[in-house]
Amino acid sequence: MKNKKALFHIVKREALPWYQAWMIRGAAILLALIVCSLVTIIVTGLNPLSLYKTMFYGTFGTNRKTWVLFQKLAILLGISLAVTPAFKMRFWNIGAEGQVMAGGLACASVMITLGETIQSNALMLLIMLVVSIAAGALWGFLPAFFKAHWNTNETLFTLMMNYIAIQLAAYFIIIWEVPKGSGKIGIINQKTRMGWLPYLGGKQYAIIILLVAILTILIFIYLKYSKQGYEIAVVGESERTARYAGIKVERVIIRTMILSGALCGFMGMLLVGGTDHSLSTELVGGRGFTAVMVSWLAKFNPIVMILTSFLLVFMQLGAKEVATNFYLNESFSEILTGIILFFIIGCEFFITYKIQFAKSGKEA
Amino acid sequence: MKRFLAIVMCLLMVFAVVGYNKAAKADTVKVGFICLHDEQSTYDLNFINAAKAACEKLGVEMILKTGIEEGIGCYETAADMADSGCIAVFADSFGHEDYMIQAAQEYPNVQFCHSTGTKAHTENLPNYHNAFAAIYEGRYLAGVVAGMKLNEMIEAGKFTAEEAKVGYVGAFTYAEVISGYTSFFLGVRSVCPTATMEVTFTGSWYDPTAEKEGAQKLIQDGCKLISQHADSLGAPSACEEAGIPDVSYNGSTKEAGPNTYLISSRIDWEPYYEYAITAAMNGTPIDVDWTGTIATGSVKLTDLNDNEGVVAAGTAEKLAEVQAALEAGTLHVFDTANFTVNGETLTSYLADVNTDPAYTPDTEVIADGYFHESEFRSAPYFDLQIDGITLLDTKF
Numbered sequence: 001m002k003n004k005k006a007l008f009h010i011v012k013r014e015a016l017p018w019y020q021a022w023m024i025r026g027a028a029i030l031l032a033l034i035v036c037s038l039v040t041i042i043v044t045g046l047n048p049l050s051l052y053k054t055m056f057y058g059t060f061g062t063n064r065k066t067w068v069l070f071q072k073l074a075i076l077l078g079i080s081l082a083v084t085p086a087f088k089m090r091f092w093n094i095g096a097e098g099q100v101m102a103g104g105l106a107c108a109s110v111m112i113t114l115g116e117t118i119q120s121n122a123l124m125l126l127i128m129l130v131v132s133i134a135a136g137a138l139w140g141f142l143p144a145f146f147k148a149h150w151n152t153n154e155t156l157f158t159l160m161m162n163y164i165a166i167q168l169a170a171y172f173i174i175i176w177e178v179p180k181g182s183g184k185i186g187i188i189n190q191k192t193r194m195g196w197l198p199y200l201g202g203k204q205y206a207i208i209i210l211l212v213a214i215l216t217i218l219i220f221i222y223l224k225y226s227k228q229g230y231e232i233a234v235v236g237e238s239e240r241t242a243r244y245a246g247i248k249v250e251r252v253i254i255r256t257m258i259l260s261g262a263l264c265g266f267m268g269m270l271l272v273g274g275t276d277h278s279l280s281t282e283l284v285g286g287r288g289f290t291a292v293m294v295s296w297l298a299k300f301n302p303i304v305m306i307l308t309s310f311l312l313v314f315m316q317l318g319a320k321e322v323a324t325n326f327y328l329n330e331s332f333s334e335i336l337t338g339i340i341l342f343f344i345i346g347c348e349f350f351i352t353y354k355i356q357f358a359k360s361g362k363e364a
Numbered sequence: 365m366k367r368f369l370a371i372v373m374c375l376l377m378v379f380a381v382v383g384y385n386k387a388a389k390a391d392t393v394k395v396g397f398i399c400l401h402d403e404q405s406t407y408d409l410n411f412i413n414a415a416k417a418a419c420e421k422l423g424v425e426m427i428l429k430t431g432i433e434e435g436i437g438c439y440e441t442a443a444d445m446a447d448s449g450c451i452a453v454f455a456d457s458f459g460h461e462d463y464m465i466q467a468a469q470e471y472p473n474v475q476f477c478h479s480t481g482t483k484a485h486t487e488n489l490p491n492y493h494n495a496f497a498a499i500y501e502g503r504y505l506a507g508v509v510a511g512m513k514l515n516e517m518i519e520a521g522k523f524t525a526e527e528a529k530v531g532y533v534g535a536f537t538y539a540e541v542i543s544g545y546t547s548f549f550l551g552v553r554s555v556c557p558t559a560t561m562e563v564t565f566t567g568s569w570y571d572p573t574a575e576k577e578g579a580q581k582l583i584q585d586g587c588k589l590i591s592q593h594a595d596s597l598g599a600p601s602a603c604e605e606a607g608i609p610d611v612s613y614n615g616s617t618k619e620a621g622p623n624t625y626l627i628s629s630r631i632d633w634e635p636y637y638e639y640a641i642t643a644a645m646n647g648t649p650i651d652v653d654w655t656g657t658i659a660t661g662s663v664k665l666t667d668l669n670d671n672e673g674v675v676a677a678g679t680a681e682k683l684a685e686v687q688a689a690l691e692a693g694t695l696h697v698f699d700t701a702n703f704t705v706n707g708e709t710l711t712s713y714l715a716d717v718n719t720d721p722a723y724t725p726d727t728e729v730i731a732d733g734y735f736h737e738s739e740f741r742s743a744p745y746f747d748l749q750i751d752g753i754t755l756l757d758t759k760f
Binding site: 062064065068112174176178179180181182183184186187190275276277278280282283285320323324327329 | 402403404428429430431433434435436440443444447448458459461462463465466482536537538539541542567716719720721723747759760
């Protein structure tokens with residue numbers, strides 16, 4: 001047998017100093033932008049500078065665009081915060097989409113069915129809050145319960161729960177549609193504004209941004225300084241160690257997933273009561289999955305998640321502005337976002353691993 | 365340290381906001397158009413073409429935003445257009461309506477015009493308007509073409525007069541769809557009195573697979589001719605494969621069905637855009653509900669398929685004759701003498717014209733011997749189940 005030598009090896013790095021890791025990330029973003037502009041020039045013949053200018057205009061160009069940016073940032077960040085405790089525990093919860101939808105559906109059901117009977121908006125908001133959180137928590141509890149007791153696969157289970165939530169929403173949309181047969185609910189309580197989150201200082205999204213900011217701090221403290229946060233970290237590192245240390249792993253799994261689901265349900269309420277004031281199957285729009293990426297990219301650090309979710313939202317809105325301003329197909333913004341994500345996720349590989357090329361002659 | 369960096373970058377974000385804001389300036393007249401999808405969708409393409417033509421004709425700047433969801437994004441886009449100095453904003457999809465109203469409330473000096481919506485006449489907002497076209501006239505005419513084709517096939521001995529069954533692929537059990545297939549059927553029956561119809565619903569405005577399967581199901585069921593109210597090429601391609609004549613919608617599908625495509629009807633939005641933009645420029649009021657007709661050029665038929673033997677002989681002459689009668693007002697599509705409901709001729713019907721969650725019937729729409737479609741509001745409200753039409757499924 002011939003002794004074939006590999007051209008290169010992939011070797012795990014020792015932990016990089018933080019500034020080097022961030023330099024790699026910075027370089028990745030730069031590279032992504034260069035590739036984006038190359039693609040843009042080749043495909044459309046546009047000047048890349050005007051591309052970036054448009055991206056910036058699409059996100060910070062006007063007060064309104066900036067509010068939209070921060071609203072979208074807040075929603076994505078909130079959902080990311082919600083999935084973080086589960087992922088830190090290494091519970092592969094890809095059910096945020098469904099958990100948010102369950103919360104949103106519950107919230108819409110309250111707004112629609114009680115919109116005329118309840119007169120006080122504060123009471124209405126309280127009921128919406130309780131019901132949405134309960135629905136989200138239930139959607140988180142079920143896969144955790146089955147996982148803890150029968151060791152079912154949580155990835156498949158949470159994924160299935162997404163479809164159930166979305167189909168349930170589709171079913172109720174047909175029941176609540178206005179006018180008949182249209183398949184649309186429209187804005188709920190548009191005249192009375194029952195169940196709408198209050199506008200702070202006349203700004204629709206201020207309350208969402210504020211609430212998510214508070215949530216960020218709370219989750220940061222919870223994960224870093226609370227006993228439960230510590231238990232999550234231990235279970236995530238090694239279930240056996242956790243058991244040995246006397247942690248009731250099943251309880252931690254169920255408790256954490258209820259928390260994750262409840263937070264998702266809360267985000268569903270913010271979406272229905274705070275932005276859309278309606279329910280559609282597109283309510284969450286894939287953000288339950290994007291949130292997983294935000295959380296992982298930030299290494300489960302809530303403060304860093306502000307940055308990663310900002311980056312993603314900035315790219316999405318910017319790319320969308322580019323697509324529509326230059327009359328490009330909608331898919332073009334997805335291509336740009338795809339390129340950017342490819343580089344950002346790809347660079348994490350080079351932060352964790354390094355490539356060693358085989359030296360000639362000698363053993364590598 | 366890492367956290368410090370994160371905080372610094374967050375602050376930078378905030379400063380970037382403050383630094384970049386600049387005021388919009390208004391030189392030329394600007395008009396905004398909001399579309400649910402882009403040119404890939406025939407439905408939106410129909411709007412985009414009309415918008416381009418109208419703006420070019422009037423010399424105004426067109427701001428087009430495609431891919432705008434039927435949610436808060438529609439409100440944000442409409443408001444953004446108002447911010448940037450548009451004098452009028454148009455939206456093309458039914459689900460945009462409430463968000464257009466939200467924007468209209470906030471910008472009283474900008475005109476918001478929504479196609480296919482139902483609420484303008486009850487909202488009492490001076491700057492919010494609905495528009496539609498009497499597309500049932502176009503459907504009726506397309507139905508005449510279909511009926512002629514059926515007659516030709518009956519005469520050729522392909523099937524008996526009693527077997528003349530038409531299939532229809534609908535989207536939702538929505539009044540717009542019901543009005544569409546009923547007017548089409550009445551057109552068919554005006555020339556082929558023994559015709560019946562079966563309707564299936566897909567539960568989506570655009571679902572190529574469901575539409576194709578729906579058409580195939582109808583063909584297996586013995587339908588001799590297919591038409592549709594859904595936006596994809598699903599039904600036309602199923603017809604071409606099976607060699608079944610097809611009447612399509614929103615524009616010609618001759619390429620997908622060179623041997624089966626007969627004719628198509630569509631709404632031409634250009635007359636409305638021209639009218640509304642001109643009114644906004646002059647500061648004159650825009651109709652709360654604007655209904656274009658075949659006489660105003662808002663309802664269009666494509667050219668008949670000129671491939672040999674596809675369309676029945678004498679169709680063009682018959683079509684011109686019926687169209688003239690419609691335009692002259694001597695012929696009404698929903699003449700109560702031409703249809704029955706549960707075996708009875710209607711003399712009175714309360715339709716749900718004012719949109720409410722309980723679907724309360726509120727307006728008498730039958731007078732002078734016909735159903736007055738699109739008169740009490742622009743969007744269709746004909747939702748009767750007339751005899752001769754069988755609904756295969758109504759789950760949507």
